[in-house]
Amino acid sequence: MTEPVAAPKKKIVLKRAAGSSSSNELPPCKIKVEFVDNDSSCSTSIKCGSSLCVNQMATIESAKYMTIVDQESTIDIKRVIEMTLNLGNTELSYQPGDYISVFAPNTHNHVISLIKRLSLDENKLIKIESIDKTFELPNHLKKVNENFNNKSSTIYNVLRDLVDITGIPSKKLLKLLSENSSDSNDKLELNKLSSIEGKEEYAQMINNRVTLLCLLDKYKSSNPPFNHLLELINPLAPRDYSISSSPLSMEKGTLSFVFSVVDFKLSSTPSQRILGHCTSWLEKTGIQNNKLSSSPSSNLENSLNDLNINDSNEIRIPFILKPSPHFHLPPVDQLNRPIIMIGPGTGVAPFIGFLQHLSKTTSTTTTPNPNTWLFFGCRSEKRDFLYKDTLESMLKDNTLTKLITAFSRELDTENNNNTAIVEPTCGYVQEKMIEHSKQLFDMVVNQNAFIYICGDAKGMAVGVRNSFIDIVKQELNCDEKQATDIFTNWIKEKRYILDVWS
Secondary structure, three states: OHHHHHHHHHHHHHHHHHHOOOOOOOOOOOEEEEEEOOOOOOOOOOOOOOOOOOOOEEEEEEEEEOOOOOOOOOOOOOOEEEEEEEOOOOOOOOOOOOEEEEOOOOOHHHHHHHHHHOOOOOOOEEEEEEOOOOOOOOHHHHHHHHOOOOOOOEHHHHHHHOEOOOOOOOHHHHHHHHHOEOOHHHHHHHHHHOOOOOHHHHHHHHHOOOOHHHHHHHOOOEOOOHHHHHHHOOEOOOEEEEEOOOHHHOOOOEEEEEEEOOEEEOOOOOOOEEEOHHHHHHHHHHHHOOOOOOOOOOOOOHHHHHOOOOOOOOOOEEEEEEOOOOOOOOOHHHOOOOEEEEOOHHHHHHHHHHHHHHHHHHHHOOOOOOOEEEEEEEOOOOOOOOOHHHHHHHHHOOOOOEEEEEEOOEEOOOOOOOOEEOOOOOOOHHHHHHHOHHHHHHHHHHOOOEEEEEEEHHHHHHHHHHHHHHHHHHHHOOOHHHHHHHHHHHHHOOOEEEEEEO
16 A cells, blocks of 8 residues: 555656656746836825825824844844824824834835846836636736836836735746756756755745845846746735724824834844844834934944935835734623733734723723733843833732733843843743633633734744643643643633733
8 A cells, every 4th residue: 555655656756746846837927117208397206105006005103112222232122112193184084903004115225226236217117917717816917007107107106006926936936047057057056956855955045034035136147038037026015013092092093012023143144234124114114214323233324225215205115904804892881891911022012002002992981990911022121121101000000900011031131131130030921821820710700801922923823822822731630632622712702812922
């Protein structure tokens, strides 16, 4: 029985390897790009006021750093920013737990560099049509034609707003570069990267954050046609952030959100600094608009040149509001049940909105304050305890019943030694849950509590799940399967609610 099964597996592998050779050409391009001279007297690059992605544009009302970053410290503390936006429309509505989706553009330097490398005219208008009857233009390319009549669909704006020119190139894109290389070595190297045989090299390329522009700089003989590039480059995706405010506590048409700035050095190339596409743009925009004081440790001054700015106009934030399908407070008639919130780091954001909403609701109606517990974790109480003053104030006015904190690392400040120490009081939220096993069990099992978890999917959320199962095992003295079945029922009853990311 084993031989007949094993033989086809070998054939499949061989067939795939053969199919990845240079004879496996890309299918013909499915779109046609028409270049049109632009006779507009206005600047064709929409510098600060608009976007091809969406019509809704917000302005920054305020922004502030919420963490203390010290480059000399052995604790790696990320820059976390709270930003308050004026949405420009008082009719827009949201609930605590919803998201704001931000459409950050590609940087000016990246766009101009790519345009020069492809020998294009940034001010040319373009129109796109499908030349394959079975192929419908994707939504991001439809936006090119939607913006043609208003003279906005220039090459510059399309590359700035609609396609992910700094993302990891797909294997199809690598194949395109290979097929359009005149140098035989360039062709072979790019073809290998696009094949199964080059999977290790491709994995290394991903680890090193190699972009399309990096490849075009390295393989100078590659000159891919613009229409095929537009077809194969991934669309520029918005980034979602949990709203950290309640509409009841804000002026109409405003909201707040919190984000951690992605900024790290590659282990393989320590001199290379990787910045998050959207978070770094938001940070630099806040600084440029004089809403955010420059962090002394962020070294952002040199990179401000990347922003698409050539005048004193205020940069606006392209956005849409995105309702959460499930991550909302319980109905008012169920607020007699406890609410357990678990949100380390920026995962605390929606719970600030929850608590603000509860505070306003209970103070203006006969609704009693529910029993609310919050588990919050970070690295250092002194450096990245987000919303510390706010949470302590909510404890005093009984909006928040109990706050349990976990600090995974602290600094030896008593001895003027800026090194990390681990004390018995340090730990993670899932460990703190075990310390409150009896109370949690009573609230969840006997009082039908709602449980909300927000944050990292791989580490924290898995750890929290395991802690709850351990709590059930411990309190009921039952086995793993019985505890897991009880836990699974909480999910089925829609009272174990997740908002996690990886």
